[in-house]
Amino acid sequence: MKSLLEYGHWSSGQPGYFCVSAAFMRAIWLRGRIYEGSKMSSAYEFSPHYTASDYQHWKGDWELWEGIAIAMSPSPFGRHQLALTELAGLIRNAIHDAGCDARTVVELDWIVSDDTVVRPDVMVVGGDPPERHLEKAPAVAVEVLSESTRRNDLGYKRQLYHQHGIAAYLIVDPQEKTVVLDRRQDDGGYQTENLNDSVAFRVCDDCEIKFSVEALFR
Structure with a gap:
């Protein structure tokens, strides 16, 4: 199985936070929405688990999905x-x-x-x-x-x-x-x-x- 590092990149605009790609989100989705029964997938084990308190201090546009930091795309126009x-x-x-x-x-x-x-x-x-x-x-x-x-x-x-x-x-x-x-x-x-x-x-x-x-x- 691929590791987390093959699905995303470290964000230069948000030190210490990992930008998770759509490919990674799809990978964990297909593995039972992050969890497989009571056992976490190995991909999820390598992902930092953040809280709403952490989120309050972030700069830029983010969402937080079950502990995973999701970098939001710039607001679309038109x-x-x-x-x-x-x-x-x-x-x-x-x-x-x-x-x-x-x-x-x-x-x-x-x-x-x-x-x-x-x-x-x-x-x-x-x-x-x-x-x-x-x-x-x-x-x-x-x-x-x-x-x-x-x-x-x-x-x-x-x-x-x-x-x-x-x-x-x-x-x-x-x-x-x-x-x-x-x-x-x-x-x-x-x-x-x-x-x-x-x-x-x-x-x-x-x-x-x-x-x-x-x-x-x-």
């Missing part, structure tokens, strides 16, 4: 940024019009656990917005796909959001102009819906918001 801006505005306006006690936050850290921190493109949270970061699961998470994030958004992060029981996970593809919604069911499972006309999802127990797909890609 269609991705336009779709993100439009989407955040549509959700914010829909929440206001529906009178929901919820807030829209953009690119804010969600501290999932002691060793996992992610930064969804958009989140909807109930009540007052957090001052620094989110420490509980949002009602809704949204990711706008790009070439550099597609695999992560449809793979690890999708499963993570499902595991933590968010009400809805919205996946927007500005290249293909498609919208997919993973909606949580009463039994805790998720139903995947391809949305063509309108987007509707619940942001709290008694409040649902709705906007058109056409408005997102106009």
